[in-house]
Every structure is written in C-alpha cells, then in structure tokens.
Amino acid sequence: xxxxxxxxxxxxxxxxxxxxxxxxxxxxxxxxxxxxxxxxxxxxxxxxxxxxxxxxxxxxxxxxxxxxxxxxxxxxxxxxxxxxxxxxxxxxxxxxxxxxxxxxxxxxxxxxxxxxxxxxxxxxxxxxxxxxxxxxxxxxxxxxxxxxxxxxxxxxxxxxxxxxxxxxxxxxxxxxxxxxxxxxxxxxxxxxxxxxxxxxxxxxxxxxxxxxxxxxxxxxxxxxxxxxxxxxxxxxxxxxxxxxxxxxxxxxxxxxxxxxxxxxxxxxxxxxxxxxxxxxxxxxxxxxxxxxxxxxxxxxxxxxxxxx
Amino acid sequence: xxxxxxxxxxxxxxxxxxxxxxxxxxxxxxxxxxxxxxxxxxxxxxxxxxxxxxxxxxxxxxxxxxxxxxxxxxxxxxxxxxxxxxxxxxxxxxxxxxxxxxxxxxxxxxxxxxxxxxxxxxxxxxxxxxxxxxxxxxxxxxxxxxxxxxxxxxxxxxxxxxxxxxxxxxxxxxxxxxxxxxxxxxxxxxxxxxxxxxxxxxxxxxxxxxxxxxxxxxxxxxxxxxxxxxxxxxx
Numbered sequence: 001x002x003x004x005x006x007x008x009x010x011x012x013x014x015x016x017x018x019x020x021x022x023x024x025x026x027x028x029x030x031x032x033x034x035x036x037x038x039x040x041x042x043x044x045x046x047x048x049x050x051x052x053x054x055x056x057x058x059x060x061x062x063x064x065x066x067x068x069x070x071x072x073x074x075x076x077x078x079x080x081x082x083x084x085x086x087x088x089x090x091x092x093x094x095x096x097x098x099x100x101x102x103x104x105x106x107x108x109x110x111x112x113x114x115x116x117x118x119x120x121x122x123x124x125x126x127x128x129x130x131x132x133x134x135x136x137x138x139x140x141x142x143x144x145x146x147x148x149x150x151x152x153x154x155x156x157x158x159x160x161x162x163x164x165x166x167x168x169x170x171x172x173x174x175x176x177x178x179x180x181x182x183x184x185x186x187x188x189x190x191x192x193x194x195x196x197x198x199x200x201x202x203x204x205x206x207x208x209x210x211x212x213x214x215x216x217x218x219x220x221x222x223x224x225x226x227x228x229x230x231x232x233x234x235x236x237x238x239x240x241x242x243x244x245x246x247x248x249x250x251x252x253x254x255x256x257x258x259x260x261x262x263x264x265x266x267x268x269x270x271x272x273x274x275x276x277x278x279x280x281x282x283x284x285x286x287x288x289x290x291x292x293x294x295x296x297x298x299x300x301x302x303x304x305x306x307x308x
Numbered sequence: 309x310x311x312x313x314x315x316x317x318x319x320x321x322x323x324x325x326x327x328x329x330x331x332x333x334x335x336x337x338x339x340x341x342x343x344x345x346x347x348x349x350x351x352x353x354x355x356x357x358x359x360x361x362x363x364x365x366x367x368x369x370x371x372x373x374x375x376x377x378x379x380x381x382x383x384x385x386x387x388x389x390x391x392x393x394x395x396x397x398x399x400x401x402x403x404x405x406x407x408x409x410x411x412x413x414x415x416x417x418x419x420x421x422x423x424x425x426x427x428x429x430x431x432x433x434x435x436x437x438x439x440x441x442x443x444x445x446x447x448x449x450x451x452x453x454x455x456x457x458x459x460x461x462x463x464x465x466x467x468x469x470x471x472x473x474x475x476x477x478x479x480x481x482x483x484x485x486x487x488x489x490x491x492x493x494x495x496x497x498x499x500x501x502x503x504x505x506x507x508x509x510x511x512x513x514x515x516x517x518x519x520x521x522x523x524x525x526x527x528x529x530x531x532x533x534x535x536x537x538x539x540x541x542x543x
Contacts, residue, residue: 171411174400178408181397184359188391190383190412190460 002142007265008258013149013218015257016156019250020211021234022241023163024084024204026249029238031180031200033100037107038087040231041114042080042205046212047222048118050076051127058130065132076209083114084205085198093194111228118224126221133217152214159207160250166203167246176200180244229281233260236288242298251299259283309371310335310495311356311464316365318348318355325351327519328365333464333497338490340498340506340527342540343516349499350392352516353468356497357389358382369464383412386463390453392472392499398442402433405441405452409459419459426455429485447478451485458489465489465496471505483509503540507531515540 021043028036053072057063063071091110095103136147167173175196178186183193215230216222233256241252263283267275291298311333318326326348333339341349354360356367358379367375369385377385388409397405406426410419427434430451436444441452450470457465470486471479479502487509490496500506507513507527515523515536523530530536 171407174404174408175411177400177404178397181399184379185391185395185397186408187379188357188359188383188389188395189408189456190380191408192378192380 003265005141005143007261009143009145009149010265011258011261012254013152013257014261015237015254016153017211017214017218017230017253018234018237018257019253020156020159020207020214021230022237022249022253023160023246024208025235025238026241026243026246027176027200027204030244030246031176031197032092034092034103035107035235035243036087036092036201036204037104037231037235038091038110038114039204039208040227040229040234041111041118042083042087042227043208043212043215043230043234044118044222044224044227045083045114046076046080046209047216047226048122048127048212048224049079050209050213051129051216051222052122054130054132058132069132073210073213076213077206080205080209080212081202084201084208088198088201093197111231115224115227122224124224126223127216128221129216148218152218155210155214159210163203163207164246172196172199233281233284236284240287240291240298242300245298245300248298248300255299256284256287259287309333310369311497312366312368313352313356314366314368316352316355316367317363318351318360319363320351320360324363325519326355326362329514329516329519329521331514331521333495335463335495336493337512338486338496338498338510340500340510340513341516342500342503342506342513344540345501347516348519349516350468351519353389353466353497353499356466357387359389383460383462386461387466388457388460388462388464389466390450390457390468390470392468394446394449395468396441396444396449396452396456398440400441401438402441402444402452403437405456406433406459409456410461412460422459422461426458429458429488430455447474447482450474450478450482454482454485454489458494463495465494467496467498469499469501471500471502479505503536504531507536 021039024039025036028034050072053075054068057068057071087110091106092103095106133148138145167176175186175191178189178191179193179196186193237252237256238249240256241248260280260283264277264280267279268277309332313329313331315328315330316326317324317328329352341352343349351360355362358377362375366373374382374385397408406423410422413419432448433451433455441449444452454467454470467486470482474482483505486496486498498506498510507530510527512525513527513530514521515530523536
C-alpha cells in the first residue's frame with residue numbers, strides 16, 4: 001500500500017466533508033458577519049435524523065433499501081433546513097442590531113441547547129449507520145479506494161458546483177450577493193433581506209445535513225457531541241480559505257482535509273513512532289493558529305472573492 | 309394627486325432632520341427639492357423610499373397609505389430610489405446591478421428589452437456590461453444607479469443628488485438624460501444641491517431649510533426669485 005496515494009484519497013474525502021460544512025459558516029458570515037457556532041450541531045442533527053428515519057423504515061417497512069436511503073436523506077435535509085431557519089429566527093434575528101458579542105454568545109448557547117436536546121432524544125450512545133451500503137474496494141495507484149469514498153467526493157463536487165451556479169447565476173444568488181453587500185440597498189431593489197437571510201441559513205443547513213450523513217456512513221457512529229469537533233474543523237477550514245468567501249470555504253475544506261490526512265499518515269514515521277495518527281486534530285488547529293497570526297484574511301481573502 | 313406627503317417628521321435618534329413637511333406630486337411631473345447641506349433633503353427621500361420610518365405624518369401614493377411599509381414593499385408600489393453617492397453594488401457586474409433593479413419583475417422578455425433600452429439611454433454602460441460596478445467612474449456609477457432604478461419600471465423615481473462629486477461635463481450629461489426620462493412621462497422627484505441646474509429642468513420646486521419647506525412653486529419663478537438667487541444661486 002502506498003501511503004501517499006492512500007492519504008491523498010483519504011484527505012479528499014475528509015476535505016469534501018469539511019468543505020460542505022464550511023460553506024454554511026462562510027455563507028452566514030458573508031451575509032450577517034456572524035459565526036453561527038450552532039452550525040456543527042446542525043450537521044449532527046443531519047446524521048441523527050437520517051439514522052432515525054433509516055432505522056424506522058428498515059424495521060417497519062419493506063421498501064427497497066435505495067428508496068429508504070433517499071427518504072432518510074431528504075428527511076434529514078428537510079429537518080435541518082427547518083432547524084437552520086428556526087435558529088436564525090429564534091436566536092439571531094432578535095439580536096440583529098445588538099453589539100456583535102451578543103449574537104456570538106447566543107450562538108454558543110444555541111450550540112449547547114441543541115447538543116443537549118439531541119442527548120435527551122437519542123441518549124449518550126454511539127449510533128452506527130446501518131449496513132445498507134455494499135462496499136466495494138478498488139486498487140488504484142497503490143491505494144485502497146471504496147465506492148463510498150468515490151460517492152462522497154463526487155456528491156460533494158456536484159453540490160459545490162450546484163451551489164456556485166446558484167450563487168453566480170440565479171436570481172436568488174444575485175439577491176444573496178446583493179444582501180451581503182448591503183441589506184439596505186438590497187431592500188431598495190424590492191429584496192426582502194430577512195427572506196434572503198433565512199434562505200442562506202437553510203441552504204447552509206441542507207449542505208450540513210448531507211455532510212452529517214456522510215460522516216456517519218463513512219467514519220462511524222453518530223453521537224450527540226459529534227457536531228462540536230466537526231464544526232470546529234469546518235470553521236477552521238472556512239477561516240483558512242477566507243471567511244465569507246465561497247470559493248475559499250471549498251478550497252479551505254479540501255486543503256485542511258489533506259493537511260490532516262497527510263499529517264496523520266506521516267507523523268508516525270517522522271517522529272520515529274513517538275506520535276501516532278491520533279495527533280490528526282493537532283494539525284488542523286496548528287493551521288488555524290498560523291492562519292490567524294500570519295494571514296487572518298485566509299488563502300483567498302475576503303476582498304478577492306464573492307461574499308455571501 | 310399621485311404622491312401626497314403630509315406633516316412628515318423624520319429623525320435619527322434625538323435629532324429631528326425633517327420637521328413637518330407637506331409635499332405633493334402629480335403624475336408626469338419633474339419636481340426638485342433644493343436646499344443647503346443638512347437641510348433634510350436626503351432624509352426626506354429616504355423616508356419616501358422607506359429607509360427611514362417617519363415619527364409623525366403620512367405618505368400616500370395613489371390614495372394608498374404607504375407610511376409604514378418597509379423599503380422592499382414600497383418597490384412593489386412603484387417607488388424606486390437612486391441613492392446618493394455610490395449607491396450601487398460595487399462587487400457585482402453592471403448587468404447584475406441592472407437585473408437587481410428588475411428583481412421583482414418576472415416578465416423576463418420585457419426585462420431583457422428594458423436592459424437594451426438602458427444601454428441605449430446610457431451607451432457608456434453598454435460597453436461595460438460585464439465590468440465590476442465598483443471599477444466604474446463616478447459618473448458611470450451614477451448612470452448605473454439611475455438605470456437600475458428605472459429597471460423596476462417605477463411610477464415614481466426618486467433621485468438623490470445625481471450631480472454629487474461629478475465633473476461639470478458629466479453633470480450636464482446626467483441632467484440631459486434626466487430631462488429625457490422626464491419627457492417620456494416619468495414622475496421624478498429630484499433632490500439636488502446644484503439648485504440652478506435642478507430648477508432649470510424642473511417644473512415645480514420645493515426649497516428646504518432646517519427640516520422645513522420654506523418656499524415652493526413653479527421652478528421658473530423660483531429661479532427668478534431674489535431670495536432664492538441670493539441663498540442658493542450664488543447671488
């Protein structure tokens with residue numbers, strides 16, 4: 001097995017997932033200047049709700065597995081969009097004109113509330129993804145690649161291209177970019193800024209739901225605390241790419257996934273076996289610190305790209 | 309009567325910028341609102357566009373009260389504002405700015421025709437459709453703001469200081485275009501510091517001072533009024 005090509009594919013899978021979550025952070029920041037720290041929990045709810053639907057349907061119906069999976073996916077997306085919408089309405093909108101610290105603290109509070117809600121519903125157990133995806137393995141360039149990995153990367157690319165097209169080409173996307181630049185000016189065009197803000201939260205939540213399912217299907221059991229670390233990593237990815245910058249979030253996610261993956265793959269060799277792949281997260285947060293110190297505007301920077 | 313403003317008061321916090329003004333406009337009129345810096349002209353326009361909510365008084369458009377409507381709802385009622393200074397979406401292209409002006413319209417074919425009309429009205433913009441609006445010159449940005457406001461097919465066009473910060477030749481160009489737009493039947497309320505130019509192209513005018521309207525009447529008469537000449541036309 002070739003470590004390099006193996007870590008490359010692992011990093012791309014991880015990076016795709018980070019990128020999908022990071023987009024939610026960056027879109028909300030672009031439009032409101034707010035870090036939605038509850039976004040990681042939306043990812044967790046995506047995993048949890050899809051699991052609940054999967055288990056219920058597998059147990060009580062004889063529907064084909066593919067259809068059950070599709071229903072779970074759509075159900076989780078729908079639930080998370082409603083959740084994202086509600087979070088903005090309940091926690092952020094009343095503080096729209098408050099000092100910036102207030103919504104930030106509320107965001108952390110919201111994250112705690114959501115975590116504990118999930119714990120009350122699903123308990124503290126680790127919940128595994130049911131065995132419904134027949135895994136196939138391929139040997140390519142010395143790396144072990146599964147069909148699930150390929151599916152995650154392809155789906156993430158399709159979603160990111162779709163989002164990019166939506167933001168650059170559609171009427172909604174234009175309205176989002178206009179609102180990000182100036183809500184007052186956007187309103188003069190007949191755009192209702194509140195609706196655009198709601199749409200932004202829902203769009204980010206939909207991507208987070210899909211990412212949550214990917215994490216659950218690929219990395220392992222879902223848990224009510226899983227959103228915390230995922231959210232933190234995706235936030236790091238968004239900062240790495242340049243918070244507020246859409247292309248930056250995509251790039252930041254992929255780069256962070258690759259850094260973590262290569263770091264974890266090679267650290268054992270480099271440290272003579274002293275440190276293992278459990279140091280993976282250290283790389284992510286080292287990157288965050290380096291970026292914050294030396295290039296706070298991120299790889300692409302906020303000014304270069306399109307803010308939404 | 310198309311627009312009727314009665315006893316309008318608007319303030320920012322404890323500052324009362326507009327203190328009880330009355331103003332009327334008929335369909336197809338070009339009316340200007342002139343006055344010194346800080347007289348409350350821009351505040352009046354912002355209140356008409358819904359960017360500021362009045363503390364007192366009423367605004368009616370075609371006998372419908374719109375006093376409490378938010379700006380995006382007023383666009384539906386046919387009000388469009390070309391804001392002062394650089395009131396454009398600087399990071400979006402010229403074409404995207406214009407399309408945003410037509411945001412509420414779903415007659416795509418007609419929107420496309422109107423785009424072509426705007427390019428005919430402002431040929432400078434037609435050469436720059438894909439350019440990022442923030443890279444346009446000041447005059448071009450002003451043209452874009454006016455064209456974008458027209459894209460909503462408003463019944464009432466509000467223009468805030470279209471001459472601000474522009475070279476005299478560009479000011480001439482903009483004012484010629486405003487006159488042309490008015491000639492096509494558009495109802496326009498023009499706020500201007502350049503009182504002479506504004507009075508020359510308007511039919512009627514209001515003069516504002518310290519948040520109140522102190523004079524009003526036919527523009528030509530105000531242009532000849534010694535009081536106005538001394539205060540606003542440089543003697």
